[in-house]
Amino acid sequence: SQKIEQNSEALNIQEGKTATLTCNYTNYSPAYLQWYRQDPGRGPVFLLLIRENEKEKRKERLKVTFDTTLKQSLFHITASQPADSATYLCALPQYGGSQGNLIFGKGTKLSVKP
């Protein structure tokens, strides 16, 4: 079955720097991939969706890339702020394409220090 790996459990960076988070999947090629933000004790909040035919997508200070050859998505936050501190989750369809429910990685906890 599909497995998702988010490369690090925690990432600490200085305010103003760019944070880069990685999401790798192992088997089926998804038709799309989603990124969510989760604050402690709260439900995830949808940030961005990128489709397999899109190399890059941007939203304000956020940028997501999708490399189907490497089976990898990168999530960037530019000019990071302490308010960006949270856990970031990637998610994709379980059986590849658009099939199956959405499965999530364990997340990467980002801490932005002032």
Added chain:
Amino acid sequence: DAGVTQSPTHLIKTRGQQVTLRCSPKSGHDTVSWYQQALGQGPQFIFQYYEEEERQRGNFPDRFSGHQFPNYSSELNVNALLLGDSALYLCASRWGPHSEQYFGPGTRLTVT
């Protein structure tokens, strides 16, 4: 727009008891999914409801069951609670099969 709402916020139960969690989807959404999230883990898919029927199910035992009502709201029932069922239970709704999901704040279940 109230977004996705869940009740109760917190719940403490004893092993062997049964629990019912409730979810109201975001206005206009017809599909509801339930997830279990243990501490430090990503959400694990339990099942999805659409048109009042369970459409997909994750790797959870039959002790976990659900229901969707005509107004699209949903319930998650867990029987014979185990200590390992302690987790944050999340409800998510969406319109259409491949759109982004909107999550509720979750119900924190503690089994003692």
